[in-house]
Amino acid sequence: MDEFASQYHRALGIGEAAFEGLEPHLERRNYDGCEYRHLPDARRGIERGTVLIDGEVVRGFPKVPRTLVLSTGVPTQFDEYGRIAVEEKLNGYNVRVARIDGDALAFSRSGMVCPFTTRMLDRLVDLAELFDSYPMAMVCGEMIGPENPYTAHDYPGVDSIAFRAFDWRDRETGDPLPVQERRARYERFEIPQTPLFEFVAVDDAPETVDACIRDLDAQHREGVVMKSPDGRTQLKYTTSASTKSDLAYAFSLPFDYGRPFMFRRLIREGFQTVEWDESDEAARQRAHELGEAILLSMRETITTIDAGGTVGERHTVRASTETIDVLLTHLRGQGLEIDIEDDRREDGDRVLTFRKRTPATNDTTRNYLEGHAVTE
Known part of the structure; x- marks a missing residue:
């Protein structure tokens, strides 16, 4: 076995083979x-986004x-628990932050170091005391807001971009903290968190979550994550x-997002309209809004x-010039073509508006408009 393998297989808890x-x-x-390596897709029981870096x-x-279906899904998933926590699911991008060789690095869902997020976190939250006290912590959160590159x-x-913590795990084992302990620790270090609606008995959870979802729906927010007390x-x-x-969003770029994206979401709507026992009129209104979207x-x-066009x-995005430069380098390094639409200074920051080109939608749509036949 080579040096790289011997360095990591025990830490991952798997055998040499x-x-x-x-x-x-x-x-x-x-x-x-x-140099580091990451796992872009789950394999052999190892989670997607796992990173091997500097011996860690x-x-x-x-x-x-x-x-x-809430009425059956909640009791089935949480059958061994008496109660659960209901927290808001925010709409942004998922990051994990860990201290490696003295530096707090932000990792994307697939395990790449995001240079933009790594630098922005210094502006948004102070994690130094947290990592001093808990060096093996993996801070899990969502980057949200309108000035957001993803x-x-x-x-x-x-107004711009913000961080909200939603989990705390051991960075090597992946083990989570219990929900109440996690929330207490983040409060201690003054790290903003996703909202907690309440702890609720499992038997009462479907009704409670239903009410939360209806309220969040009216506010055009994303949803909830239910968690067992041990996380x-x-x-x-x-x-x-x-x-x-x-x-x-997907159908504004119809040839860049696949059919499974659409199918999964339409299935959710079908089950929800039945579980909510909607009238024919309400179901037609739902169908009308989906069709418009x-x-x-x-x-x-x-x-x-x-x-x-x-x-x-x-x-x-709004940040320092250096942060925006490394973001553009990072995006282009992934093969994305970037068009700069506006680049200005505002209150000491660089404010950049850019567009990621979507060649599949542009090229395919143009071909069909020019008369190319559709192969089905």
Whole structure:
């Protein structure tokens, strides 16, 4: 076994043969001269996003299952618990922060070091005391707000970008803290967290979550994550508003997002309208809104391209010049083509609006407009 394998297989808790099977799936990256490897997809019981860096392991965040029916899904998932915590699921991008060789690094869902987030966290939260006290902590959170290079969404009180912690795990084992202990620790270090609605008995949870979801839906927010008190079992459920928003975005770039994206979201709507026992009128209204989300966004895209324009994913970010430069280098290093639409100074910051090109939607739409036949 080579030195690299011997360095990591025990820390991952797997045998030599299993690590040998895992190694070809690790992608090699470099951040500020430090070489690391990460696992972009779950393999051999190891979570997606797991990172091997400087002799250390940073575990990926486990995939959270979803229920389509609260009344049966909640008691089935939490059958061994008496009560659960209900926290808000925020719409942003997932990051894990760990201290490696004295530096706090922010890792993306797939395990890449995000240079933008790593630098922005210094502006948003002070994690130094937390890592001094708990050097093996893995701070798990969501980056939210309208000035966001990956998933922009408006939240009250967030003008640019903000961090909200939603979990705390051991970075090597992936073991979570119990919910109450985790929330108390973050409060101690003054780290903002995702909202906690309440702890509720499992038998009462479907009704409680239903009420939360209806309220969040009216506010066009994403949904909830239900968690066992020990933090080991989780379950998510989202709003119809978030589904419509997702579909509108996806169908503004219809050839860059696959059919499974659409199908999964439409299935959620079908189960929710039945569980909510909607009237025919309410179900038709839901169908009407879904159809608008899909068709009108796609219509706007086709019209734009037909008029000679282009479409893409537009984002605005606000940071130092150096932070924005490393963000652009990072995005282009992933093969993305970036068009700068606006670049200005404001209150000492650089404010950049850019668009990620989406060649599949632009090229395919243009081909169809020019008369190319559709192969089905």
